[in-house]
Amino acid sequence: MTQTDLKPTQAHTTNAPALEVRSLNKTFAPTVVPVKNLNLTVERGEFLTLLGPSGCGKSTVLRMIAGLEHPTKGQVLIDGEDVTRLSPSDRNIAMVFQSYALYPHMTVHDNIASGLKLRRIPKGDIEDRIRDVVDFLGLHELLNRKPGQLSGGQRQRVAVARTLVRRPSVFLLDEPLSNLDALLRENVRAELKQLFESQQAPVVYVTHDQVEAMTLSSKVAVLNEGYLQQLDTPERIYTHPANRFVAGFVGSPQMNFLTLPCDGQSVTLGNRRAPLPTEVRTDAKEITLGIRPEHVRLAREGESPTVEGTVSLVEHLGMHKLYTVQVPGKMPMTVRSLIPLSHTHSDRPIKLVFSGNAIHWFDAETGDRLNQD
Amino acid sequence: MTTFPESVSKSQRSSGINWRSLILPIAVILVVLFCLAPVLWQLLTSVKVNQDISAVPSVYFPRRFTLEHYQQLFARRPFWNYLLNSFFVAAASTLLALGLGAPAAYALARLRLQGERVILAGVLIVTLFPPILLFLGLLRVVQVLSLGDNYLALVLPYAAINLPLTILVMRSFFEQLPRDLEDSAKVDGYNTVGTLLNIVLPLTLPALATTGILAFITAWNEFIFALTFITRESMKTVPVAASQLGGASIFEIPYGPIAAATVLGTLPLVLLVLFFQRQIIQGLTSGAVKG
Numbered sequence: 202m203t204q205t206d207l208k209p210t211q212a213h214t215t216n217a218p219a220l221e222v223r224s225l226n227k228t229f230a231p232t233v234v235p236v237k238n239l240n241l242t243v244e245r246g247e248f249l250t251l252l253g254p255s256g257c258g259k260s261t262v263l264r265m266i267a268g269l270e271h272p273t274k275g276q277v278l279i280d281g282e283d284v285t286r287l288s289p290s291d292r293n294i295a296m297v298f299q300s301y302a303l304y305p306h307m308t309v310h311d312n313i314a315s316g317l318k319l320r321r322i323p324k325g326d327i328e329d330r331i332r333d334v335v336d337f338l339g340l341h342e343l344l345n346r347k348p349g350q351l352s353g354g355q356r357q358r359v360a361v362a363r364t365l366v367r368r369p370s371v372f373l374l375d376e377p378l379s380n381l382d383a384l385l386r387e388n389v390r391a392e393l394k395q396l397f398e399s400q401q402a403p404v405v406y407v408t409h410d411q412v413e414a415m416t417l418s419s420k421v422a423v424l425n426e427g428y429l430q431q432l433d434t435p436e437r438i439y440t441h442p443a444n445r446f447v448a449g450f451v452g453s454p455q456m457n458f459l460t461l462p463c464d465g466q467s468v469t470l471g472n473r474r475a476p477l478p479t480e481v482r483t484d485a486k487e488i489t490l491g492i493r494p495e496h497v498r499l500a501r502e503g504e505s506p507t508v509e510g511t512v513s514l515v516e517h518l519g520m521h522k523l524y525t526v527q528v529p530g531k532m533p534m535t536v537r538s539l540i541p542l543s544h545t546h547s548d549r550p551i552k553l554v555f556s557g558n559a560i561h562w563f564d565a566e567t568g569d570r571l572n573q574d
Numbered sequence: 575m576t577t578f579p580e581s582v583s584k585s586q587r588s589s590g591i592n593w594r595s596l597i598l599p600i601a602v603i604l605v606v607l608f609c610l611a612p613v614l615w616q617l618l619t620s621v622k623v624n625q626d627i628s629a630v631p632s633v634y635f636p637r638r639f640t641l642e643h644y645q646q647l648f649a650r651r652p653f654w655n656y657l658l659n660s661f662f663v664a665a666a667s668t669l670l671a672l673g674l675g676a677p678a679a680y681a682l683a684r685l686r687l688q689g690e691r692v693i694l695a696g697v698l699i700v701t702l703f704p705p706i707l708l709f710l711g712l713l714r715v716v717q718v719l720s721l722g723d724n725y726l727a728l729v730l731p732y733a734a735i736n737l738p739l740t741i742l743v744m745r746s747f748f749e750q751l752p753r754d755l756e757d758s759a760k761v762d763g764y765n766t767v768g769t770l771l772n773i774v775l776p777l778t779l780p781a782l783a784t785t786g787i788l789a790f791i792t793a794w795n796e797f798i799f800a801l802t803f804i805t806r807e808s809m810k811t812v813p814v815a816a817s818q819l820g821g822a823s824i825f826e827i828p829y830g831p832i833a834a835a836t837v838l839g840t841l842p843l844v845l846l847v848l849f850f851q852r853q854i855i856q857g858l859t860s861g862a863v864k865g
Contacts, residue, residue, distance in 0.1 A: 269757050290763035302758035306776040319763035 217281025218242045219403045220266065221369050225275035227261050227427075235261045237427040239275070243371070243403040243420075248394075248450065250406045252414040253424035254450065260375060260409045262424070264406060268292050268372050279370050290319070295364035296373040299380065301356045303348040303363075310344040313363050334366045337396075354385050361396070372397065372404040378413060389415060405539050411451050416441065423447045445489060445568035448561055453492045454523055457536050460565055463488040471530045478560070481572050487565040494523060496559035497538035499552065506552035508536055526551055575661035613840075620644070620833035627829050642831035644838070653838070655808055656815040661842065663725055663800075663811060667732035671789045674733070675740030680774070682741065683748035684756075694742075701738040705731075709798060716803050722818055727803035731797060736789035743788075747781040748774075783850045791843055793800070812839040 228237040235258040251259040264270040266277055268289035276285045283294045286472045295316070303312050310331065319325045335341055338358050338565040348356055363371055377393070378386045394417050399405045408414055414421050415435045423430040423438065423446075431443035442448035448456050450486040461468040467476045468488055477488070500506040510528035513535075517523075521539040522534060524546065538553055540546075562571040621628060622639050626633040647653045682690060712731055721727040751774070759769040800811045810818075818837035819828050 264757075267757075268760060269760060289757075289761045294761065296758070296761050298754040298758055300752050300754045302752065303753035304755065304758075304773055316762040392623075 217278070219245045220405065221278040222266065223276040223278065225262065225265060225277070226273045227265060227270065228273045235427045241422060241432065243405060245401055245403055247403045248348055248406065248417055248419045249403065250398060250408060250413060250414040250418040251424060252408060252421050255409055257424040258427040259424050263373055263375055263405060263407045266371070267294055267296050293370040295367040295369035295375055297360045297364055297377045298374065299376040301360040303356060303359055305348050305379070308345050308347055309340065309359050312348070312359060313366050316363065316367050330366050334362045337365070338362050353381050354389060357381060357389060359538050363505045370402055371400055374404060374406045376408055393417065404471060411453065423450065442561065443570055445491065445563045446564070448491050452493055454537055456491045456493045457497065459490045459534050460487050461490055462486065471528060478572055481562045483564065483571060485565055489565045490564040491561035491563055492559060495539045496538045496556040497536060497553050498556065499540065499544065500554045504554060507555045508553050509550050510536065511550055512546050524551070526553060594622060616833045616836050620837050622830065632697060643834040646831050647834050647838070651815065652808065653815070653835070656810055656812045657838070657842070659809055660794055660811040663728045663732065664790045666725070667729045667736065667793045668786050668789040669738045670729060670733035672786055675737050676744050676778070676782065679741045679744035680748050683745045697738045697741050698810040705735050706798060712799070713802060721803070722811060723806045724802055725809070728800055731799055732793040736792055740785050740789060743785045744781055747778065751777060787847060787850055790846065794843060
């Protein structure tokens with residue numbers, strides 16, 4: 202079994218991206234806009250994750266790419282061909298559903314074969330393809346069982362096998378791990394990553410789980426209220442969130458946000474004044490400082506602290522402890538910080554330092570990122 | 575805390591019987607007896623000899639048994655004919671109700687129809703009318719269409735009476751059928767008809783069997799319409815035929831044959847339910863989604 206066996210059959214001679222979404226809109230009712238003016242391009246071999254809280258429109262986007270929903274406006278292109286008006290079966294896509302959607306009255310073999318049979322592929326070819334996929338995923342013993350006799354993880358594999366055997370132009374996955382328990386999810390996640398890395402066709406993956414998005418993807422699209430917030434690599438999403446929503450949604454424990462008084466050149470943080478970085482320009486009276494808990498550290502001996510406060514809550518996370526620190530002052534603040542396990546806390550005030558190059562500045566009103574580096 | 579279980583076990587040992595574990599079986603026996611006693615009475619009556627039937631005081635548990643009443647039923651009356659009539663009318667109306675009701679229920683469950691609530695309320699309101707209220711209207715319809723002594727005069731009203739039940743039951747079943755399955759079928763390349771026949775229908779069989787049996791039983795047992803719309807002897811259904819069994823004189827009530835007819839008229843229903851019982855219990859949807 203070589204990796205090339207599972208590649209799509211047709212040769213890609215065009216330079217068009219494997220999947221392109223052009224100004225896609227979906228309006229359910231005049232007042233609700235679940236998807237607004239979305240543009241995406243996915244190249245061959247890419248793994249794009251649509252990430253967002255529930256109700257952000259990410260599933261709607263996926264269903265529009267699949268052809269299960271019709272866009273109110275906009276286009277979907279697969280391999281450069283406009284498929285907006287085509288039915289799901291004519292788009293050469295394959296989809297894994299959240300509930301797996303295996304046909305309960307068919308055996309695993311028939312479940313995997315059904316899509317091929319309907320495409321009138323010769324019987325011998327179907328069996329060859331099934332054998333390849335079954336070898337690849339190790340499903341031999343399950344072929345004659347019905348979905349009801351499978352465990353959650355096995356059902357998930359069958360659902361994946363059903364898409365692989367189709368050799369589609371695009372793989373669509375709708376929260377395929379959300380029905381698995383935590384331990385299994387981590388294993389299957391790693392498996393999925395390996396599996397789809399060996400595929401030529403791109404993957405569009407929908408999830409609300411940021412860990413899945415960060416570990417699996419080559420690109421992440423963060424959506425909120427139907428708008429695309431940021432489309433970037435997982436690293437950039439994490440280190441350079443485009444706005445306050447992305448900064449707060451990605452990363453656990455969540456980023457600290459402090460709204461500080463500002464006069465254009467410097468901000469007031471507690472009892473100190475600090476100059477703003479030169480590239481941050483704002484005329485507003487307030488500015489939002491964002492810093493992740495792992496970039497808030499204990500002040501060393503003799504170092505002047507950024508903030509000082511009392512610990513109000515200690516949460517053990519295994520590798521670290523998460524301190525919630527109340528900072529008193531004219532504008533009381535709460536700062537959360539990841540502290541090494543070796544530190545023992547007392548009732549005395551704790552001194553914290555913000556790592557200077559890990560500070561994010563956001564417009565207090567619009568939430569847009571202000572520093573560019 | 576520790577003394578309580580000990581005292582229980584002591585009392586158990588002293589009495590020798592665990593009364594608590596007996597309550598449930600006794601209750602079950604009583605309930606079953608309460609429900610089935612009239613049936614048992616009919617069954618026993620149908621095999622008693624005439625002397626025992628009219629004996630005072632009543633003979634509850636006969637010593638002498640006879641199949642004479644059953645033989646009379648078939649010898650003096652075309653009872654096979656009645657059974658076949660009943661079967662045909664009930665089966666045809668059931669198929670009609672399912673054939674019309676299931677697609678309607680599917681549409682109500684899946685399409686986002688305008689005024690869906692109004693339609694459902696209408697369907698529900700129809701079930702509130704006792705069929706007897708519709709009787710005079712239906713009689714007129716049968717006269718105008720000259721459907722008297724025609725099976726259609728029974729098949730159509732029975733199907734209509736069963737439609738609301740079929741629609742409501744099937745709709746709630748379709749609604750719990752995961753929508754992902756149909757989407758998955760679409761992606762696989764099934765068209766709408768293919769999806770319905772290959773994916774939805776096999777999963778719907780238990781619900782179809784359940785509603786079908788209910789519709790069949792209603793049609794099988796119906797009396798008033800069958801009595802009025804059908805007058806030709808060879809087309810009568812079992813309930814009507816059983817009620818018209820007469821004795822040699824008006825003073826003689828043929829309890830034995832009536833009981834035998836009742837038993838024979840119920841038997842097909844019992845067999846039907848027993849046969850489809852496995853279908854109903856079979857949880858075909860298990861495994862479609864997590865759970």
